[in-house]
Amino acid sequence: MTYTLIVGATRGLGASLAKQYASEPGSRVYATTRSKAAPAGFPDTLHWLSDIDLMQPTVGEDLAGQLKGKDPLDVVIITAGRFMTEDFSTEKGPNWVDEVTMYTTSSIAPVFIVHSLAHANLLKSGTKVILISSEAGSITLRHEKEGGGNYAHHASKAALNMAGKLLSLDLKEKGVIVSIIHPGFMRTEMTKNVGFDAHWDEGGAVTPDEAAKSVREWTEKLDMSKSGEYWAPRGPRDIGMAETVLGKDLGTPLQLPW
Incomplete structure (x- = not known):
């Protein structure tokens, strides 16, 4: 029996992962x-953990509490995220509440979740923790062609990348693998609601x-040799600035620069 936890499983990538693993x-x-x-x-085979809100400071305790007494997990995938657009204008500009929401969901809550799971003995040697980030979190890949804006979306993913790296160091002795990945540009309600559906075809967006x-x-295929690293399993195909910044003939999977 293998045990998998999907955090953020009701829509988009999380929903697809839950259904596929359950099959x-x-x-x-x-x-x-x-x-x-x-x-x-x-x-019907899915086991739902209810009232898990990544905006709450007790999210880690709440999650670990519902798994108390269960067997340790083999795979943990934290895929929950939020995306609200921002720009530098006086009409729209950055939004304080939106920024707090994006940072908390993307880069603060995952730390508390992993911390609580580890201290509840729900992670074991060989457990794989997958943090769903984005190529948007790569500072190296940000280029003047794309311009600025969307501060918290990009910066919260960069913060998640750093958190994932640090968690990998804390969990190395325990044998827990932490992988930070860009899963691909997806055709989801989240990207549609911020207007990115206009770029789906051109950007090579895929379904969840x-x-x-x-x-x-x-x-x-993941093992400890890639723990704490930042990868795009699907390669550069949907990363707009990949060839501009990193050059031609990039491989798949592609290790992303921080």
Whole structure:
């Protein structure tokens, strides 16, 4: 029996991952939701953990508490995220509340979740912790062609990258693997709601199901040699500034620069 936890499983990539992992024989999949009830349209074999809100300071304790007494996890994937647009104008500009939401969801909550799981003995030697980041968190890949704006979206992912690196150092002795990945530019409600659907075709956006398949394949092959590193399992195909900044003939998977 393998035990998998998907944090942020009700939509987008998280939903696809939950469904795909739940379809595997001999697996038990825990999936989180902010609501009190299990959402519709998912396999009955999923085990839902309710009232898990990444904006709450007790999120780690809440999650570990619902898993108390369970077997240690083989895979933990933290995929929850938020994206609200910002620019430098006086009309829109940066938004304080939106920034706090993005930083908390993307880069603060994951630290508390991993910390609580580890101290509840729910992580073991060989556990794989996958932090879903984005190429948007790479400072090296930011280029004048793209311009500025969207401060918290990019910076919260950069913060998650650093948090993941530090967690990998803290968990190395325990044998826990921490992988930070860009899963691909996806055709989700989140990217649609901020207007990025206009770039789906040009940017090579994929469905959440396609991205989930890549994440699962990456996770299956993952070992300690890549712990604490930042990768794009699908390669450079949907990273707009990859060739501009890093050059031609880039490989797949692609290790991303910080």
